[in-house]
Amino acid sequence: MNILIINSGSSSLKYQFFKMPEQKPLCVGIIERIGKENCFIRHKVLKDGIEKLTERTFFVRDHAEGLQNVVQLLTDAETGIIDKISEIEVVGHRVVHGGEDFTTAVMVTEEVKEKIRSLFSLAPLHNPVNYKCIEIAEKTFPDAKQIAVFDTAFHQSMPEYAFRYAIPEKYYSEMRIRAYGFHGTSHKFVTAEAMAWMKKPDAKIISIHLGNGCSITAVDAGKSLDTSMGFGPLSGLIMGTRSGDIDPSVILHLLRQEKKTPDEMDILLNKQSGMAGLTGHSDMRDVRKLLEMGNYDAELAADMFAYRIKKYIGSYAAVLNGLDAIIFTAGVGENDALMRERVCRDMEFLGLKIDMELNKAKSEQIKEINATDSTVKILVVPTNEEFEIARQSYELLNEEPPCEQIELY
Ligand SMILES: Nc1ncnc2c1ncn2[C@@H]1O[C@H](COP(=O)(O)OP(=O)(O)O)[C@@H](O)[C@H]1O
Numbered sequence: 001m002n003i004l005i006i007n008s009g010s011s012s013l014k015y016q017f018f019k020m021p022e023q024k025p026l027c028v029g030i031i032e033r034i035g036k037e038n039c040f041i042r043h044k045v046l047k048d049g050i051e052k053l054t055e056r057t058f059f060v061r062d063h064a065e066g067l068q069n070v071v072q073l074l075t076d077a078e079t080g081i082i083d084k085i086s087e088i089e090v091v092g093h094r095v096v097h098g099g100e101d102f103t104t105a106v107m108v109t110e111e112v113k114e115k116i117r118s119l120f121s122l123a124p125l126h127n128p129v130n131y132k133c134i135e136i137a138e139k140t141f142p143d144a145k146q147i148a149v150f151d152t153a154f155h156q157s158m159p160e161y162a163f164r165y166a167i168p169e170k171y172y173s174e175m176r177i178r179a180y181g182f183h184g185t186s187h188k189f190v191t192a193e194a195m196a197w198m199k200k201p202d203a204k205i206i207s208i209h210l211g212n213g214c215s216i217t218a219v220d221a222g223k224s225l226d227t228s229m230g231f232g233p234l235s236g237l238i239m240g241t242r243s244g245d246i247d248p249s250v251i252l253h254l255l256r257q258e259k260k261t262p263d264e265m266d267i268l269l270n271k272q273s274g275m276a277g278l279t280g281h282s283d284m285r286d287v288r289k290l291l292e293m294g295n296y297d298a299e300l301a302a303d304m305f306a307y308r309i310k311k312y313i314g315s316y317a318a319v320l321n322g323l324d325a326i327i328f329t330a331g332v333g334e335n336d337a338l339m340r341e342r343v344c345r346d347m348e349f350l351g352l353k354i355d356m357e358l359n360k361a362k363s364e365q366i367k368e369i370n371a372t373d374s375t376v377k378i379l380v381v382p383t384n385e386e387f388e389i390a391r392q393s394y395e396l397l398n399e400e401p402p403c404e405q406i407e408l409y
């Protein structure tokens with residue numbers, strides 16, 4: 001079975017083409033910094049045992065334009081992996097918000113699309129883009145089955161006392177206002193990898209996903225118990241352009257004082273806050289350059305970013321009543337050793353002690369970066385949401401999981 005996976009994040013579009021059930025990734029690609037001047041595509045194809053890499057800086061306005069470029073690359077004689085569009089049999093889509101309705105992968109139907117549309121305002125940086133990609137895929141690959149895998153699904157195991165908000169009950173019973181949690185596909189994948197690596201299926205793990213969007217999850221024996229994002233992907237950690245946790249009185253004050261409209265507040269909190277609001281840059285690589293120049297705003301923002309994560313680690317260690325490992329994953333978590341060090345500083349009381357040298361070493365695989373006398377493991381686990389979506393899509397169509405995991409690249 002040939003399956004194309006499309007993962008639209010808030011700053012990127014990632015895609016992979018797999019042969020299933022072998023789980024062989026024949027093409028892996030990413031478009032980064034969508035909508036920005038220095039937008040970049042990396043497209044890697046494995047053909048006849050030879051790896052071929054295409055990289056270029058170009059400009060795409062949005063994810064839809066990005067996806068059209070991907071389709072061209074996939075079918076191009078030089079860079080492609082298929083001769084005909086009809087060779088793609090299944091398209092698996094990452095969809096960020098699925099509300100309470102989805103706990104597993106589903107076939108995309110008109111009803112599912114309607115549900116995704118109804119959640120646009122709760123995940124404004126994601127659901128509209130995810131929906132657009134589904135529409136483009138339906139037109140481009142008319143014979144393929146379309147499958148949706150939701151970020152929210154993994155967190156449906158949270159207990160009610162964790163997912164409810166302390167507001168009048170009718171807002172839950174009538175309007176389903178509760179915490180849903182996001183990045184579930186990533187948290188599920190990296191914690192499963194870590195449990196297998198530690199040979200500990202009952203491990204208590206804190207999974208820290210630091211991309212453009214950031215979230216942290218307490219996972220006990222493979223089940224999500226609590227997570228930092230809530231009703232939408234806006235609360236919790238400080239992100240590229242999102243504020244994370246903020247006292248609601250600030251929002252009320254701004255609505256009253258500056259007579260902001262709900263849409264203006266939406267833009268302020270989702271697009272103009274976080275690292276962008278504090279330093280002028282949403283991309284941690286740009287913030288890192290400012291840090292190297294000794295910029296005060298960047299130093300403060302990096303301290304705030306790390307401090308927020310630290311607070312959640314303490315709180316989730318209490319939620320889990322123990323801790324076997326913490327995991328760093330996603331763009332910042334996998335690549336920014338200095339940020340990992342800043343987070344893990346002064347955490348010895350919790351049994352967390354980082355090894356500076358191991359932390360600096362580059363690796364494409366899972367790596368342990370804790371000191372030998374750290375009682376809690378500190379792991380860097382490369383996430384692979386596309387792989388997890390491919391597995392879940394295969395399982396949906398075949399009612400059984402694909403064969404055992406093969407080596408990824
Ligand atoms: N080498 C690096 N050092 C620091 N940050 C990095 C590095 N590479 C990527 N990043 C960060 O990762 C972020 C993107 O992460 P990613 O998980 O791909 O995001 P998303 O899926 O949310 O679009 C970028 O904003 C960038 O700040």
Ligand SMILES: CC(=O)OP(=O)(O)O
Pocket residue numbers: 008009010011096126151182183211212213214233
């Ligand atoms: C939910 C979310 O924030 O996703 P991403 O980090 O991919 O933007």
Ligand SMILES: [Mg+2]
Pocket residue numbers: 009010211212
């Ligand atoms: Mg992402």
